[in-house]
Amino acid sequence: MFAKLKKWNKEKMKAECPVCGAMIDLPEGTVVGELIECPDCGTELEVESLNPPTVKEAPQEEEDWGE
Amino acid sequence: MEKVKVSIVGGSGYTGGELIRLLLFHPNVEVIEVTSESYTGKFVHKIHPNLRKSTTLKFISASELQPCDLLFLCLPHNSSQNQIDRFKNLAPRIIDLSADFRLKSESEYEKWYGHKHARPELLNEFVYGIPELHREEMKNAKYISSAGCNATASILGLYPLFKNDLVDEERTVIEVKAGSSEGGNKVNEGSHHPERAGVVRSYMPTQHRHTAEILQELSFGKIINVHFSATAIDIVRGLLATCHVFLKKDLQEKEIWKIYREAYGNEPFIRIVKESEGIYRYPEPKLLSGTNYCDIGFKKDEFSNRLVVISAIDNLMKGAAGQALQAFNLMYGFDERTGLEFPGLHPI
Numbered sequence: 001m002f003a004k005l006k007k008w009n010k011e012k013m014k015a016e017c018p019v020c021g022a023m024i025d026l027p028e029g030t031v032v033g034e035l036i037e038c039p040d041c042g043t044e045l046e047v048e049s050l051n052p053p054t055v056k057e058a059p060q061e062e063e064d065w066g067e
Numbered sequence: 068m069e070k071v072k073v074s075i076v077g078g079s080g081y082t083g084g085e086l087i088r089l090l091l092f093h094p095n096v097e098v099i100e101v102t103s104e105s106y107t108g109k110f111v112h113k114i115h116p117n118l119r120k121s122t123t124l125k126f127i128s129a130s131e132l133q134p135c136d137l138l139f140l141c142l143p144h145n146s147s148q149n150q151i152d153r154f155k156n157l158a159p160r161i162i163d164l165s166a167d168f169r170l171k172s173e174s175e176y177e178k179w180y181g182h183k184h185a186r187p188e189l190l191n192e193f194v195y196g197i198p199e200l201h202r203e204e205m206k207n208a209k210y211i212s213s214a215g216c217n218a219t220a221s222i223l224g225l226y227p228l229f230k231n232d233l234v235d236e237e238r239t240v241i242e243v244k245a246g247s248s249e250g251g252n253k254v255n256e257g258s259h260h261p262e263r264a265g266v267v268r269s270y271m272p273t274q275h276r277h278t279a280e281i282l283q284e285l286s287f288g289k290i291i292n293v294h295f296s297a298t299a300i301d302i303v304r305g306l307l308a309t310c311h312v313f314l315k316k317d318l319q320e321k322e323i324w325k326i327y328r329e330a331y332g333n334e335p336f337i338r339i340v341k342e343s344e345g346i347y348r349y350p351e352p353k354l355l356s357g358t359n360y361c362d363i364g365f366k367k368d369e370f371s372n373r374l375v376v377i378s379a380i381d382n383l384m385k386g387a388a389g390q391a392l393q394a395f396n397l398m399y400g401f402d403e404r405t406g407l408e409f410p411g412l413h414p415i
Contacts, residue, residue: 019343020324041324042342060344 015053019043070097072135079103083141084115085388093406102129148185168193168212179279205397216386218280220308224378227330229285234312236291241310246302268299305352310376340364350379359389359407
C-alpha cells in the first residue's frame with residue numbers, strides 16, 4: 001500500500017479527456033467510478049480505470065435551451 | 068527603477084479615459100501630460116469621473132506637449148498621419164490607437180478609407196498591435212499601431228485556423244455584435260437614448276473598414292476573402308464576433324481543441340471557453356468588462372464542415388487601451404500582464 005502511494009506521488013496519473021483532449025491529473029486516492037471535472041471543457045467525467053488511467057463522459061441531464 | 072514617462076494625446080475620449088485609468092495604476096509608468104483641445108485647462112477627472120481622487124492632472128493643448136519617453140495617440144482617425152513628424156520629435160516611441168498606421172499597403176488604405184494616406188512611406192515602420200501575433204517584433208519596436216476592436220476579436224478567433232491552412236479561403240463570414248462605446252463619445256441623432264436604447268441595428272452589413280485588417284493578418288501570403296458585418300446592440304461595452312468558416316477537412320472537435328491549445332495555451336489573455344454545462348458555455352462579453360481577456364469558443368456543425376468560432380472582448384480594453392498597454396509592456400520588457408490583471412466582475 002505504502003509503495004503504491006509512493007509511486008502515485010512520483011508519477012502523477014493523467015487521463016485524457018475524451019471530449020477536448022486535455023490531459024487531466026487524477027488526484028491521489030482517486031478510485032474507479034469517481035466523478036471528476038475536466039478543467040478545460042468542464043465536462044463531468046467518470047473514472048473508468050486506473051491501470052491504464054482512463055475516463056469517460058458521465059451521463060448528463062439534458063437541458064432544454066431551444067424552446 | 069526609473070518610471071517610463073508617458074503622455075496621452077487625445078485623452079478625453081473613451082479609449083483615452085481607459086488608457087489613463089490603466090496607466091495611473093501601472094507601477095512602472097508616470098503619466099506626464101494628457102491633451103484635449105476641447106477641455107484644455109479642465110481636470111481629467113471632470114471628463115472621466117471614475118478617476119476622481121486618482122489624479123489631479125489637467126488637460127493641456129497638444130501644442131503645449133513636452134518631450135517624453137512614449138506617446139500614446141488616441142486621436143480620431145486621419146489625425147495622427149498628419150502630425151506624425153511632430154510626435155516623433157517629441158518621443159522616441161509611439162503607440163497609435165487610431166486606424167492611421169494599421170495597414171501595410173497604401174492602396175488598401177486608399178480603398179478602405181476612401182482617401183490617400185498622408186505618409187504612406189511610414190506604414191511599414193509600425194508594428195500591427197495584436198501582441199499574440201507580433202510579440203517578438205514588439206520587443207524591439209519604436210512604433211506600434213493598435214488594432215481595431217472588431218478586427219482584434221475576429222483575428223484572434225480565426226488566427227489558428229488560417230495559420231494552419233484549415234479553412235476554405237473564400238467562405239468566411241463574420242458577424243460582430245457591438246456595444247455603443249464603439250461609436251466613441253461624440254453624440255449624434257442615432258446615439259440619442261430613445262433611439263439607441265433597445266436597438267439591434269445593422270449599421271455596417273458590408274465594407275466595414277476593419278475587414279482590411281482582418282485580411283492583412285489572416286492571409287499568410289494567399290488571396291482570401293472575409294465577409295464581415297457589424298450590428299449595434301443594446302450594450303455599452305463589449306463585442307461578440309460570431310465567425311463561420313468551412314473546414315477543408317473533416318476535423319473532430321478534439322482536434323480543433325488541440326489546434327487552439329497549441330496556439331493559445333500559453334497566452335496570458337486568451338481563454339478557450341467551451342463548456343458542456345452551465346450558463347456561460349461560450350464567450351460572453353458581459354463578463355469581460357474592464358478586462359484584457361479575449362475569450363474564444365467554437366462549435367463544429369455535425370451535419371457539415373462549418374465551424375462556428377465565437378470570440379468576445381471588451382472593445383475598450385483588449386480592443387483598444389488594454390491591447391495598447393500589453394504592447395507597451397512588451398516594448399519595455401515588463402511582464403506583459405502588468406496593470407492588466409483585473410479579472411472582471413460577476414455578476415454584472
